[in-house]
Amino acid sequence: MIIALCSIRQFCRSSVCFKKVPDRLKGRSRSSQNWLIRQMNDEYVLKAKMENYRARSAFKLIEIDNKYKFLKPGDVVVECGAAPGAWTQVCVKRINATGQMPSVLKGKHVAIDLQPMYPIEGALILAPLDFTKCSSQTKITEMLGGQLATVVVSDMAPAATGIRELDQDRILELAYSVLRYAQQISKDGAMLLLKLWASGRVKQLENDILSHYSQVKIVKPPSSRQDSAELFILASNFKKNT
Numbered sequence: 134m135i136i137a138l139c140s141i142r143q144f145c146r147s148s149v150c151f152k153k154v155p156d157r158l159k160g161r162s163r164s165s166q167n168w169l170i171r172q173m174n175d176e177y178v179l180k181a182k183m184e185n186y187r188a189r190s191a192f193k194l195i196e197i198d199n200k201y202k203f204l205k206p207g208d209v210v211v212e213c214g215a216a217p218g219a220w221t222q223v224c225v226k227r228i229n230a231t232g233q234m235p236s237v238l239k240g241k242h243v244a245i246d247l248q249p250m251y252p253i254e255g256a257l258i259l260a261p262l263d264f265t266k267c268s269s270q271t272k273i274t275e276m277l278g279g280q281l282a283t284v285v286v287s288d289m290a291p292a293a294t295g296i297r298e299l300d301q302d303r304i305l306e307l308a309y310s311v312l313r314y315a316q317q318i319s320k321d322g323a324m325l326l327l328k329l330w331a332s333g334r335v336k337q338l339e340n341d342i343l344s345h346y347s348q349v350k351i352v353k354p355p356s357s358r359q360d361s362a363e364l365f366i367l368a369s370n371f372k373k374n375t
């Protein structure tokens with residue numbers, strides 16, 4: 134098969150790449166055409182299709198975890214902002230949430246999103262639900278069934294308004310709500326991964342996280358588009374009684 138013989142990058146740079154507006158996109162708005170052309174030419178979109186991930190975002194978590202190795206069989210993961218489910222697919226495999234690898238511990242994965250989500254084997258899905266509501270967090274805690282989380286991840290992002298400061302403030306509020314909840318349900322030594330958009334207030338969040346975790350790193354995986362303000366904060370070694 135041609136695709137298997139050449140790398141994804143080579144394949145994407147081959148003649149299938151769309152440089153002009155294909156006929157089937159004519160009639161759409163310019164921004165919609167630009168977005169679709171970028172998707173068609175994106176090597177991670179193609180790779181996600183080939184590897185059966187629901188979105189290219191899978192590779193952000195894969196790249197971060199390949200480098201920092203925080204997802205292990207037996208982990209108890211809480212995932213905020215999970216739809217359509219690409220990170221969930223990555224997590225359930227790596228923590229052995231389906232029990233498919235009988236020789237290692239079986240993990241647990243609880244995922245929540247505002248949008249409805251199709252089921253994923255091994256994941257307990259709460260959707261559509263707003264993570265920031267107390268009642269939703271109570272539901273997650275119930276699903277944990279007395280277990281403490283070893284990893285909390287959030288790829289949550291508000292629908293962008295286009296007003297940069299407002300969008301930055303809204304994603305920070307989501308990040309703080311995850312940080313507060315993570316303190317209640319995390320086990321000593323747990324990890325936290327939060328998506329943010331770069332802003333002057335990220336440093337303050339880093340300092341606030343450092344009151345509860347030993348180490349904080351800012352991470353930008355290769356699959357996160359260079360022209361996007363997206364970044365991730367990875368905090369390790371949660372200190373329960375601080």
Ligand SMILES: C[S@@+](CC[C@H](N)C(=O)[O-])C[C@H]1O[C@@H](n2cnc3c(N)ncnc32)[C@H](O)[C@@H]1O
Nearest residue numbers: 190214216217218219220246247264288289290
């Ligand atoms: C970038 S997408 C997540 C993609 C996901 N990580 C994946 O790989 O499939 C961000 C998600 O955050 C969700 N979200 C935003 N605000 C939320 C909230 N208050 N509660 C729950 N989910 C929220 C959105 O509905 C959206 O699905």
